Amino acid sequence: MTTEPIPPKGLGPLAKRETRFAYALLLPTFLIVLSVVLFPLFANVWISFKPVTLGDLRAPSILVNERLMGDLAAVGDEADIRYRIRNSSRQSDITDVFMTDTLPATLDVLTFDDRCTIDDSAIACDLGDYEAGKREEIIVRVAATQAFVDAPINVKDTESAFDFLPENILLNDDFTLENFRKVFNASDFWPVLWASLYYTIAVTVGALVMGLFAAQLMNMTFKGRSFLRGLYLSPYVAPVIAVALAWVLLLDPGPGGTLNALLIQLGVIDGPISFLGQRAVDINILGMTLEFPVALTVVIVFEIWRYFPLAMLFILARMQSVSTDIYEAAEIDGATPLQQFRFISLPQLMGIMAVLFLLRFIWTFNKFDDIFLLTGGAAGTRTLTVNVYEQAFAVSNLGAGAAVAVVVFLILLFFSVIFFKFSPEDDA
């Protein structure tokens, strides 16, 4: 009489505890990523549908001007205390405006606005909603008493206080498609997209090839190798602003630009070239005129210079993990160095190179600071990311910038899906 053993269903108590523990460990990470990455991503999409400019971020508030209209020199003199109140913003409304102020106790209050209540010398007014740009006056008629004449008090000595709810420009229900229309109708949208893709592909491939070459060099044994490896890594390690500005001065077309002076001294060029300011130069090859993009190429060279070390590092690590037996066997079979590289090293490196290509492709596409610091997006070097900044902060149209950012994000999402499809399964 044996019953077939049945595997337990669902999670056992131990597994449940482990799951709870794992979630507890991941909770902080999850929270910070949610609040600083995922929520802003959502907020960006939200903003891209709103007509928001940079100036709108300053919340609207209530401005008041308090004045005594009239003379209170003798007992029984009457005068008006006038509050001029207005909404500082011409675009957004303010709701639930509530004013409180203290009047001099030695004044007799005669009449006042029917929205106000007076309790002893304290006045409180429920002014309701102020739509954009609204202004109005509240008048309180007072008469002087003997005590006031003896010791006059300036009514402005007590500041009036306000309590109100400004409309949040980011939270109202004002939506528009204008931002996206603007982005796609802009004459430079397609050139910018092409420049981004051209730049990204050229930098990724260039940095990989250079990294592969440098890794080959660093795989030799020679004196001073570790020093050179440290040196080769420094473009990647140094702050981007430091190296970018060093390049800007190096390439300066004016007096004091090192590279131009050097090339003139060597007799390579006749006059200075504006490496970062010239959009294109015509080159004649076999009767054909080709347009060579100068600034874009220089920016690409800078980016390759800055990111080849990363490719070198990863390729080198992979190369050093390849066992030497294979090379010895090939040596015995008479394979030449180039054949060994072609048929042994390259196939072994293909995996890491593919991963590097995809990762670098996405990160290069994301890059903003480098081009911004080198050219500011001028001379045909404007990529989509620079365009985000340009729209949001230079033109001060946050909504339009956010719309470009949405386009950037969608393109990246597309690339990421490809990346996930082709990335090797290495989490075993």
Add this chain to the structure above:
Amino acid sequence: MSRFGNIFYLCLLFGALWGAIWTILVTLLALFISGELFQPQVTAGALAGLIAAGLLTFFPPEKRTLGMRVLAGFVFVIVLTVASGATPMGLAPSVYSFGQLVFLVLLAWIMSQSIHLTALRFGPTRERRYNVEVICLRFIKGFGLVAFTIAVALPFFVMVMMSLKNQQLLLSNPLDFSLNFAQGAEALFRSYIELFTQYHFGSYLMNSPLVSVITVLITLFFAVPGAYAVARLKFPGQHFLSRSILLIYMVPMIVLVIPLYAIFSQLGMRNTLWGLMLVYPATTIPVALYMLQGYFRGIPAELEEAGLMDGLSRLNVIRKITLPLALPALASVALYVFMIAWNEFLFAFMFLDNVNLYTLSRGIAELNSSEVPRQHLMAGAVIATVPVLALFLWFERFLVAGLTAGSVKG
């Protein structure tokens, strides 16, 4: 087999190429150091290199003694001088004459060494394809080393040198990087001193480390438990999480900057260091988590299971067994995160308006205007670069191991 073959002709070719390359480079070095307008004699250098290579590789390898190599270098200089009309560096020998001599000796030594190493162990004979490739690759690798080194070092060299000069000298002769030590240390480092006395660099140099160190601490505090969970514990969604972490790291900063700018402005957190200390960890935690989980997987689970058997709680296992074993990875992640936070430009640039809160990157951006002389800008760049570079080179091995551990497998 004939006495002379393809190897000899290749050596002649590479000798000529080395001659041209080193003549240009050494002449430019002399120009940079002296400030005299030397002119590289490329053709003469190539001819001299060809003849010197012919002389040295004419003999079989065992006969290329030190004396022979010195002779080849000497011949190189003679031919260079004659072919260039007694101006081996483009100026009359009377200009900067002792210096010229020193640079010519240097050039001769480098040339004979380059030819010798390129032709090492090969006679001037005809050889198989294997050896032809070996000798070609030697030249290409040698050239690659020279080219990479110069390309990488030149911007840094210019950065340092410009920071020690003054604007008038820079504009009058931009190729003159000679330093005037006679003016005394204070005059030499004037732009550095002025940055600290007039441009608040003292406070930037406090803010940057503060923000970076806090970022590192927060990142580790968040990422270590998370990485442990992803690497070791079994829970629904584990596989999905371990793959989607990197996806977070691919979210472009520029997409986050508009909403964060808007939200932080309204919350009053924009112009504060706290704002940066919240944003930086959020962007570094995913990559730190990814690197750490790769390393945690490499630690044998048996060690932790032994701890569990002996009655340690999970938290104590992490504290007493896993973390000590993962110390190298923790160090490399910390260093990498520090580097990211120290170098970060976009958010510092967008968020900080108050001079007292500037980080170094933000402070240098402020120097980038036509009113500030260039040497100040470059001095600022040097101040920002030196700490992070020194730290990195010091711990390079750690970092390289940690950076590549997560992703390079099999």
